[in-house]
Amino acid sequence: MYELLQAILANSEEKDALQQLIFALDGSGKRYFLRNEILQAFSQYCHQSQKPTYFYYSSSIGKLIQYTHEMILAEGSTWLVVRPKIASQEVWRLTSELSQFDFMSPQALLDVSDRLVNADEPNILEIDLSSFYEASPSISDPRNIGQGLAFLNRYLCSQMVTDPHYWFELLYLALSKLQYDGIPLLIGKSIPSGIHLARQIHHAIKFLSEQHPEEPYAKFRVDLQELGFEPGWGNTAHRVLETLTLLEKLIDSPQPALLEAFVARVPAVFRVVLVSVHGWVAQEDVMGRDETLGQVIYVLEQARSLENKLREEITLAGLDMLGIKPHVIILTRLIPNCEGTYCNLRLEKVKDTENAWILRVPFGEFNPEITNNWISKSEIWPYLETFALDAETELLVQFSGKPNLIIGNYSDGNLVAFLLARRLQVTHCHIAHSLEKPKYLFSNLYWQDFETQYHFSLQFTADLITMNAADFIITSSYQEIVGTPDSLGQYESYKFFTMPHLYHVVDGIDLFSPKFNMVPPGVDERVFFPHSQIEDRNPQLTKQVQNLLFHQQDSQIFGDLEQPYKQPIFAVAPITSIKNMTGLAECFGQSQELQAHCNLIILTSKLNLDEATNPEEAREIQKLHDIINRYHLHGHIRWLGMRLLSRELGEAYRVVADYRGIYVHFALFEAFGRSILEAMISGLPTFATKFGGSLEIIDDRSDRFYINPTDFPGTAKRILAFLEQCDTHPEYWQEISTWVSQRIHQKYNWQLHTNQLLSLTKMYSFWNLVSPEKCEARVRYMESLFHLIYKPRAEKLLNGQ
Template sequence: MNELLQAVLNSDEKSALQQLIVLLIASGKQYLLRNEILQFFADYCNNYQKPAYFYYSSSVGKLIHYTHEIILSEGDAWFVIRPKIASQEVWRLNADLSKCELMSLQAFLDVSDRLINRYQPHILEIDLAPFYQDSPSIDDPRNIGQGLAFLNHYLCNQLLNDPQHWLELLFQALRRVQYDGKQLLIGDRISSGRQFATQIKAAIKFLSNRPANEPFEKFHFHLQDLGLEPGWGNTAVRVSETLSLLDRLLDSPQPAILEAFVARVPAVFRVVLISIHGWVGQEDVMGRDETLGQVAYVLEQARSLENELREEITLAGLDVLGIQPHVVILTRLIPNCEGTSCGLRLEKVEDTENAWILRVPFAEFNPEITNNWISKFEIWPYLESFTNDAEKELLAVFKCRPNLIIGNYSDGNLVASLLSNRLKVTQCNIAHSLEKPKYLFSNLYWHNLEEQYHFSAQFTADLISMNAADFIITSSYQEIVGTPEGLGQYESYKFFTMPQLYHVVDGIDLFSPKFNLVPPGVNQKIFFPYTQKEDRDFHQGKQINDLLFHCQDQQILGKLADSNKRPIFAVATLSSIKNLAGLAECFGQSQELRQRCNLILLTSKLHPIEATNPAEAKEIQRLHDIINQYHLHNHIRWLGMRLASGEIGEAYRLIADRQGIYIHFALFESFGRSILEAMISGLPTFATQFGGALEIIESKEDSFIINPTDLAGTAKKILHFLDECENYPHHWSEISEWMSQRILNKYNWSSHSSQLLLLAKMFSFWNFVAPENNVARDRYMESLFHLIFKPRAETILEQHLHKHN
């Protein structure tokens, strides 16, 4: 960046930069983000009649496009420049641009605090960098999120460089594999790695003379004589293949061989999925609005993991020993459960043999609160006592420790980190969505937002859990490090200030192999292409069709003047982030869209009085106001009712029957399950450019990627697609088929589960062979928990007690 800055300051473009900074100062703003900066620069280029190339191609244009934040303070301009993904620099330019200086992050955080008059000298600095210094690190930002592939290469190189040492470590790791005290894979007759390698070759030779499909039970005594216990396979050919993979790995270490071998090792039998605040039930009680997607994710993941584990156990030949997988979804028990199953301690997950929902109540403190559902923003005071009680319950249910703990969202991840530290179990984190990047300046103005959101506790919990985790899975690359145009969710934790609380100067190593991209799947029993007529329920379809287009109900707004127009469909909760009101305004402002299409909205509520919080009530009212403003009652159907998953699946297909389209109009979306559901159903889908949808759709020329802040531009894209459909009769069907196949091929639960289990095994092995820094890291996390998080949580508890006394 220094070269680019000098190119500006040592050329005629210096005056342009000065003029732009003067323009920024004149605006009265002191803190500007990238979109505002670009808008000011565009206005400057227009006002000063700069040639077209100047905006993008001039040195100052390039500098501005790399700049993500600007602070104007005491005559200086502080530029936060992001020359490439996952890399940021802070430069200070003085008033006359005679001096340009690379600044420390600490200095930038100080000036940020001064900006809002909350500067505090000698503030606590959180720096996690030392815990990653000696760990393997990814070099190329393009490979961030591919931690498993990196680790496979790294370990194979270690095997090549010091084969005897790593043979011994591999032997020791495999000898630790057991189930309920029963030794698997390697018995006591083998005492060293060298002997183990010899016995592998002997076993392969022995198996070469056995019938391929001979069951393991027929020859297991012979393998026991060689020191090999059950777990290598269920037939002679399976055992031989597994041992041959290992033999090849020892002779010629290659990442593909390592991955294939580890995938066959039966090392995971008991899994805990933690999802605490979400009103976790099945079908009719699948989450509240703020957690519906998370609960559906966890239930489908539990089913898929149990299936994958059962197949692994069978192929390893362990089912004949009575070994079976055990999956537990850990959540909270809610006494005032409104007639749902959320008051049951134990509930079997439907369509599974041994997956369960285990509910543990919050310690009482104040029953008026703890007996009821608690929002994700208010849950923090109850998590430590919940962890204590959950630990006892889990050990009682499993009758031993689990092999893997998976946290979901900030609260579940914090509990996962506490449990995994105590039980010494591999921990996986899944954020789904991090609140910090969703709320602009949420860290800088945390004092003002504390009463409503309690971000001081949440952001601290995030720092603890994401660093304590053995590995983190994300649904998209951008979730980690964003795009060239914007920061990733995890990247936003790299450095930030919580004025008068602490400064984070290095909050997470984005190049750590702990980050792995493992997108979820779709429940294909519920969501499948509209063309699969034989799998559709005709009677259900008739009822849902009537709801979508015709019948009148107190929970339905709008009566279509012409129900045969092409439908535009959207399914979302009513929040400002999901932005359904913005979609209605886009539709209302475009006369041509209204002439050619109807807008069909599916939410869970219709009236402000039904809202659970003021923000939701405000968004519902905003949507009503827009409908009235643009007189949309004859062009819109707004269903404010909770439909079952199967009914929503059929709704997508009914829209596809009419060659409709789906629009996801969120201002930000970490991933977007409804995008997967719509696409697999065969709906051409337009989705927001802000978030993970970019990676789901990956369309040529971004034809289906929209900017929800550009209403006219969005309408133009939709109308262009409609014109293509009318000009080329097969266009809609071709796009429909392409989108459906993309989800079927790339986003499926089987692939997700196999990859997740492979990660669990690999990182468990990594923790075994390189555990040193983890101990120091965990101690640091404990300090953050006890010295920062707990006092913040106790403050929230005092507020709760005060409100209800």
């Protein structure tokens, strides 16, 4: 970056261009500019100055502007936050006459940012976590960020080659600690060391090679115990032999593939807690409210998959003969005023499982008028600490012991998971799904303006605590961590930022830490499956859903289609500004060609203003009605404002596919996009926002199905191009339909997710064992932030201050 800035200032044309750009931005009266504003201003300058095309894209100043994500004009200087490559931000300051440029620290940028809002505090608290990661192994190539498990496998194998005796003794120590309710697993007390273990493995392999491969473990259990091996190696002679052979090969020749295969077989996880605190968690027609629906579906499906996989692992390890069973609990809050649902039921079995349960614990009754009812996620913060303490007691009773893994969901669920994991000394997995900070522009700089409504001081502090305290982090996509070349990742936005009058985050997260792992979720393929899978479809349900989508009259359905058999454009989303249903309707309304080709069918949970639960919903509902009237979309649009059961929703996707329709996800930003998975696996060609995780789901190498939700003409043109190609080549729609369905089935499925999740749990539990001092220091720091910042602010909110 130094060379690039030097080249600009040494070139009179480019230096003048930069000066003119700064003058233009300065004339707007603003002082803080984001990337899109900077690019737009530079584009206008190039157009007005009749600069050649190369000047915008490939001149030195063009490259600088492309790299610049923030610009501040303050105190006679121009401050640039540039991002020359993914996960790497630099701060540079240019003097007013552009005679000098200096590399600056994040602290300096945060100070000048504070002064923009009259919040100059030289002694403000600085949060810097860099030292806690310095001594830990770190990923070097940004392309490998999010592949922490693979990195740790390679790292540990290299260490075992370098110092085999030391690392094998650590591996022995980890294996010898395994037990279930006092029952020793894998290694007995008669094997006192790693060296002795290696010798006994050789004897055990010789013994097992003489047994019939299908000989049940129970028949030779005593023989293995005499050699020092306890249950857990396998359920047959062949399985035990395989597992011990893997370990022997790993000792002799450490390789990542061997380590991964062996760790996958280690019986170390039996009891799992999934924390989803605020989500109105129940089943069937009460699966969450709009702000939590995706989370509730996620944890229910994850719980089913985990219980099934753990049961399989226990059986293959030969532990079912000891009466060991998996136990999975979804921990949420009990809501006394449950509005006719089961959310006031303490314990509810998860359907299609043998031993997975929803455990509901009530909030402490600080104010029953509040705590007896559902509480929005922005107001839930004061109740989480006492909830965690009460939940600890309930979990220990329910499990009759401690869990092996606690999974937090969203900011609030992860804070509870952090408190529980810390007290119980249990592995903590952090899943955010979608971090709130990047969704709201300048949410940290102007946090005090948002505080009454959103309480960002609590949320952002909770995020910092939990993402750093967690043993490992699961994300659904790469961009969730570090974004794209054009945009910051959600976690990357926590790297450095200011909360004026509260604190400065100088270094908030190590993006290169191996704790980050991409493990996308799946879909329930019993409910969501290809429309061509006729044998699994219910003709009566198909007819019912078809009538609902195209013909049925109902107070919760708006619009009659003049030509119901035109190709449908289908969209499913809550009625929020981020999900942008109003933008899709306006895009459709502005394109007469789209209206000629298609009908628009949208499914939200609400239709009428009196159903809105907050001002944002009311605005979006009214705006959508206004757009329909303004563009005279009557006869071209169906708006269903109702919650469909899962089986009905699955069939809705398939019915739209029967009509050779398409699915459009028009969100302004989408962290991942569950409905995209559902639509694609159903066989619907899918167009989705290019801002967020959908980029990785669709994997659109030819750039045909990405859309810019702020570019209505461009989106319409892209959809029409696809429809016209389908008209010209009738087989094209089916080719795309088959491709998208197979992509989801092969890459986004719960079996893959659960296999990876359990492997991560085992590996990071081992990692914490071999480097406990590094983790302990970091978590102690997080405890300090909780007690000194989070807790006092939560108490103020509870007291109405």
